[in-house]
Every structure is written in structure tokens, then in C-alpha cells.
Amino acid sequence: MGVKSVTTYALPHALVRALYATILPTATWQDLVQAQDMDAILAILSKTAYQPYLEIERELLTPRRVVYQTRCRLADLYDKIIDVVAEPGRQLLLWLWRLYEVDNIKAVLRGVEAGASWKEVLYLLSPMARHATLTKDSLEKMVQTEDVTRAVELTSDTPYYDTLAHALERYQAEKSLFPLEVALDLEYSRRLWQSVDQLAGLDHEQALRIVGSILDKDNLLWAIRYRVYHNLSEQEIINYTLPFGYQVHDEDIRAIATGSNITQVVKRIYPDLEGVEAISEDGTGLEKLERALQHRVVQLCHAAFLGYPFHIGIPIAYLILNEYEIEGLTVLVEAKTSHLPLDIFAPMLVVHTATPS
């Protein structure tokens, strides 16, 4: 807690504090949840920070397009904050942002395999703004190749190429995108972890708490799903998961891989985790576990704003909260479009239910 941290984070902190006010308050979420239809949602959002992103002709605002437009705001927020944060924190934010690039690659490869056109793929992607290694044009060219191998070749200037190129052999043998997607996820998580490791002191502590918890959540859920849904062997589960984490350690993953009782393993890792029921071998309770872990991350993000403010935790927490906010809006738009009853979709609005009013 020195002068250096104040000078480094004075500007990011001021910016994030200003932007923090634009996070949707509980009252707005309540209005959104009660909204009758898409027009009502758009009317409510037109009074929020999303308004400039939704200023396009109403006919063009399909549910998919609305989601895409809200993600444009996330792209702009990442852009703004990455610009004012110094290294090595900046690298961490860049890697956090690249999660969407990884998702874009996966979506494009799925599109290629399904023979989809660029028009069909475009609004499934996340807008990437400036800090992307794959531009919209590059992604369009990938779709136009109509061939996964050639599409992967087009990523040769990106940090994902080596991983994808190596995993391509398995894709060619198995004709499934699963090995490509798993390889991409693992490599992304490793890089994200490395960027957390580059930090020191309070920055490291804060980043580890939030980013480590996100990685823990993913790692634990991967391990459980590989066991209960994919029936993978012990060795495969271990190879498809991460050997590092904040609270989830290698022995926990190995315990799940070797067939230990999942509920007991989860209770051992998170003794105080609320809302978790017994997780059975057919996957029952897994959805609630996922939601509980997401709640935990949101609460950690809100907690980052308490106490000494000059650290990387503040920008990270703000961006993650926004990600969850957009995830919530996506759930809402899809639920309203499919006329889902409130009790089905309301628990999925993690940021709303976990935000202190």
C-alpha cells in the first residue's frame, strides 16, 4: 500500500468508480424481470447506459441482435479500462478479455462445421473492439473457408495457433470439435493463470481471489461434468483439467476423477457455500452448484470495492460484474422471447440475485 500503487491506480480507480454508477441497480433489474415483452425490456434499457448501443431500427433488434449490442458495451468498457491500466495488470485484463476471443473462435469453428454462413454466425460472436488478435474480417474469412483445418490455419498470427494446430490432428481423426475446444480452454486458462502470477503484492492477492475463483469454478465443473456426463476415465479427467487454482487444488480434481463422493469433495472445498444440494452421479444438483459458485464470484467482486482501493482488483471486479450483468440480460432476453415463467429464469439472473440492494 504505497505511493506507487496510488499513482498506478489513481486513474483506473477514478474511471471505474465513475463507471460503477452505470451498473444496473436492483430496482432496474426488478423492472426488467417484470417486463412483459422485448419492447418493454428495450424501453427500460433505453434509460440506462445501454441506450446508445440499442439506438438502431427496431425491426433490426432481434433477440440475438439485442444481446450482441449489449456486448458492444462490454467491449467498450474493456477498451476504456485496459487503456488506463499499466503493465503487468494490463496483461491480465487483456487475457480476461480474450475469453471472448476464445469463445468467438469456438463459435466460428462450430459455424464452419455446421456449414453456417457469416450472416448466421456474426451475431453469435462477441464484439471485440481494439484489443483483439482476430478481427471481424479474419473471423469472416475463417467462416468462408468452410473447412475447420483451413479456418485454423487463418489463426496463425494469434496466440492460439500452436494449440489449435496441434489439436487439429485429433479433430481430423475424431471429426469432433471437442478436442479443439478443450485444448483452447486449457491453454486460455494457463495463460490467464500466468498473467495472475506476473503480479505481486496486493495486486496478486486481489487477482488471485477473483480470477482464481473463476478458474476454480470452471475447473471443478469441468471435472464433475467429464465424470457424470461424458464418462471419461480418471486419466482423461485429469488431463482435461487444470493443476492449479485458488481453493480448488489438484487433489480435489483427482478425488473427483477417481470416483470420490462429489458432494463431500465440494463441501471440503467450500464448507460455507450456500444453496448447494447433494450432487448425484446423474448430474442432479450440478446446476445449483454452478449458480452458487457464480454468486460467490459476484460477491467477491462487490467485496473488492471495500477497503483500500488502489489495486487491480477494482477494475477486474467491475469488468466481471459487467460480464455477469450482460449474461443476465442475455438470459432475460431469451426467457422473454421464449415466454419462460418467472420462477424458471429468475434464479439464473446471478448478478441480480447476488447484488446487494
Add this chain to the structure above:
Amino acid sequence: MFRPLEMSRVELAVSEQDIVAVTEALAASEAFHPTRTDQLSGGSGPNYGEKWEEKVPIFTSLEQRIQTVMEALDVDEGPPPSETPHLIEPDLAQRDVSRLEQEAQAPARELEEELCRLSRLRSQIKQLQTIAGLEVDVDELRHMRYTFVLLGTMPVANVERLQTSLELIPSVLVTLRRDNHLATVALFGTQRDAEILNRAARSAYLNPLKLPETVRGTPVEAIAALEESIKRTRLRITEYEATLERLHQMRVDHLRHLLWRVRASRTLAETIARYGRLRYTYLIAGWVPTSKLPQLEQRIKEVSEQIVVEVEKPSRKDSEHIPVALENPPPVRPFQDLVTNYGHPKYGEMDPTLMMTLTFPLIFGIMFGDIGHGLVLALLGLLLTSRAVRALQGLAGLGPLLIYCGVASTIFGFLYGSIFGLEEALTPLWTHPMENIMDILMATVAIGTLLLNLGMVLNVVNAALDRRWGHVLFDHNGLAGMMLYWSLIGLVVQFFTDNLPFSAEWLFLSAAVSGLAVTFSEVLENLVEGRRPLIEDETSTYLIQLPIEIFETVITMMSNTLSYVRMGAFAVGHGALGMVVFIMAEIVGPAHGPAYWTVVALGNLFVIGFEGMIVGIQTLRLEYYEFFSKFFSGGGMRYRPLSLIPRER
């Protein structure tokens, strides 16, 4: 030169047997701008006679096939032929193309296969090199009975994880080699655990080495055998390349000729398909510069005396549909390109190219007056125009502009007494801009005022040519606008001096009358030109707009005039930049040694390049936005004479 070429509308009725010859003659004239008349054939094409629209895709496909053969034989298109090739019958072309394909594709395919083989062999050697240290027969490793052996590459990051996952399985993972991203490993275990080991290896992305059954012996021996195969493959590649080179030499001219002939035939088929058509007669319509009409008629007569040619002078109201052909002498052509970059004048409108030729270098020279800088620009222009430097050939079109601007800068350099930024070396024929800033600013405003008035005069001329008398009298840039402009200038000048021949009262009266005329210009123009209703919008809306209209007109006049102050400001700025260069040189090399002259040279280069570019942009801005907007609407249709092959203009 002041107006686009006079055009005549030509209509031809041509029998089916003459249609190809006539179209070729029209293309050869390089003067005929066709217009569509296909509505006469009912849209989807007639059911009788030749079906030209069906020939288009055949020629397109032939063109692509020829290009594929050319690519295989490494033949480029070459320049377009000097004489337009005649139509080739699709069947004849098909036969020719098929023969060429047969001839070229066999060696090309063999070459491609050999190249693939070479790449495969190299990849096998690369894989073997990673295990070159093993003194084991590769074949024996393949056929182990009790021991499981898996050689392969995997991401370095996964090695430890794989070891962890196999902790409880009897196995050994040996890293043989480690690069940046990949590790070459050997996984040993028992055949009993083969399935577990294979699944584990696969999930750790361990890609097994792919060595064909033919690879035998130790890795070193196998590498030596593969290198022998590479040698043989290379020999075969050389042979196929020689065959293809021989074919290239034999067929290069024929392929190019055939390509251009097929291409010209495709354009010809597309053109004829767009003609109007009766049963066995084609109706062709288009535009020709009147001066080239006799020549065109002569060419058509040479094809057949039977062809009916009707020539018609266009009426004024058709002007929007008449293509505009500009013909300016070559020295003025670079400015014609600048004009057409803004827009093509409408038919009957003034061609502003000559005005641009006079005013562009003048404005540039005023802002960039320096003998040295001007001469450098002129020399650079000469260099570009001469196309002597291959790398600069793409910029040849810029050469003449640089020459004009360079000469104008040199003239103003003498007027300002400035050479390479030295303001004291010469006695100015007029003034040093730095020393008489107000004089230069006032002078440039005066020049701007003259240019604006020239624009307004041209607007009046354009309107008069178009017989829009209301526009001549009452437009913002017409006679009323000019009267208002001069009345306002008179009032400003009256404020500073009493030596004007008009009294302030007269000027006020004149400004009020002309101001009212401009304010009600819409109504007055409609009244004079006989258009009704007099007010197009609602009357209340119109009345609300009136004060805004006159206010905007006066503000626009003021801002347009003051915009020309930038000419003076840049002239002063140019002198100041020259001074800065010499001050910096003095700081770096007070003894006037090499350092001093290096800074002077680099500084001058910076001024010529950077400031020259900015001044060029500002000049273009003044021309386009202040001058052209007074009289030039653009929006004319470009004249595109029919051509069967692209010609460099």
C-alpha cells in the same frame, strides 16, 4: 474546353447478320457510349435467332479455364493487344482450350503430386530427427508383443499433467526433446494397459509420430533412406518443371491471344445481349460526341450500306441522361482528374477544369511561396512524369500537378524573397509575409473575394446556359446574391474609409433590396420560371424559415470569405517554419559545420514533404468547398465509350 463536348444521340437498326461487325466497329471507334435498349426484347431474351445472353457464361467459363492453364504454365496476361481481337465461336474456343488443358494439366498434376510427396518425406524426416538419438529399429518398436511404446509430440505444458494422470498406472514417460511449445516423448508401459495409456495419451494431446510401414531400421538409417527418396523426387520435379517451361515457351503467345480474344468476345456478347431486339433486327442506341459522328458513320457504312442510322440532337430537359465527355488539352488533364474526382459536370454545364488550372497553382503558390521548395517540387514532378524510377511509376499522375505547383511556389518565392527558408537572402519583389502579416492577410482575403465572385459569375453563366432566369436573378449565388455580397463589403469598407463613390445610405438600400430578393428567392425563382406552387412547404413553415435563410446566407458569405485568410496564414506559417529550421540548425551546429547543414537539409525536406502535403490538402479544400460549391453541382453521367478490351487512358 469551357463546356463538355456536344453530344448526339445515335440510334441504329442493324440486321442480325451485321450485328457483330457493327458492334466491333462501334468499339473500334472508341466514341460510342451505349445505353440500354433491352426492354424491346421483353426482358428474358427472345426465342429466335442467336441467344447472346447464353453465350456470356460460356465465355466466362472459358476465360477461367484459360487462366487456370496460364497459371499452371506460369504465363501472365500480358498487355492488352493493340488491335481489338474479333469474336471467336464458343465451339472453336472450347476445342482449343480443351487441347491446351490436356497438354498442360498432366505435367502440372504430376508436379503437384511430386511436391506433395516431397513435403511428406520432409515431414517424416522431421519426425525421425526428434528420435534420432534412439538406437532401436523403428519396425521393432511397432511390433512389440508385451511392451507398450508410444512415440510422439505433445504440448510441453501437458507433460507434467500426463505424468500425474498415470501415477497409478505402471508406465514411464520419457521426454526425448523439448522445443518452445512441443515436447517429443516416448511413453512406455505394458500391453495390458494399452487402452488406458492410449486414452490418457490422447487426452494429453500426445500425437503419435506417423511413420509409414516402409520406414525401417534405426531412426538414423531411416533418415538416410528418406533422404535418398527426396533426391529421386527432386529429380522428377526438375523434369516436370522443364516440361512445363517448354510448354510455357511454346504456348505463351497463343494463350495470351486466346485469353484476350475470349475476353473481348464475352464483352461483345454482353453488349449485344443488352441491345433492343425485334425478330431479326437489333436496335442500338447510345451517345457520340458530335465531332466524332462523321467518323463513326463512316465506320458503320464500311460494314454495310443497309444500316439505318438516326441522329438526334438532345433536348435540354434530357441533360441528366446525357453522358458528359470532357476534352481538355493534355497540359490541363491533371486538373480535369481533380474536377471529376469531385463530380462530373452536368451536360451543358460549364467545365471548371480551366478555372481549376488557373486557381489551384495560384492558391498553392501563395501558401507555399519559396524558390527552393518550389524548384524541388517541380523537379520531383518532372521525375514522376518521366516514369524514370520504377518504384514511383504509380505516382506518375501526380507529376504534372507537382510541376504546376512547384512553378507557382517558385514565382511566389521571388515575390516573397524566400529561398529554402532563408528570408533575408533575396530582396522580395513584393513583401516578406513574416514582416507584413496584415498586408498578406488582407491581400489573400481580397483574392478570396475575387475567387468567390468568379464562382458566382460562373453560377450565373451556368444558370443562363440552362435558361433558368429566376436562378440567374435571385439565387444566393446569382445576381441578387452578388449584389448583397458587394453591398455588405461596401458597408464594411465604408466603416474604415470615406473615399467610396457610394454613400452609406445607397449601400444600405442596395443591401436591403438584394437581401429581400435572396430571402424570397424560392418564391421569386418559381414565379419567374413559371413553376407552381410558389411555396412548396406550408406557408407558416416557410415564413419561419425566412429569417434563418437570410441569416445563414450572410454568415456563409462571411465565412467563405474569411476562409481564404488561411492562404495568408499559411504564407506566414511557411516563413516561420523556415526560421525554426535555421534556429534549430544554429543550436545543433553553431560553427555552421556538417551538423548545421544536416539540420538545414532535413528541416527543409520536412517542410517540403509535410507542409507541402498540408498546403495541398488546404488548396483542394478551398477549391472544392468554397469555390466549386458556388456554381458546380456535379452529378453528371460519366462518358464511357464502348471498348471490348480495357484500354489504358
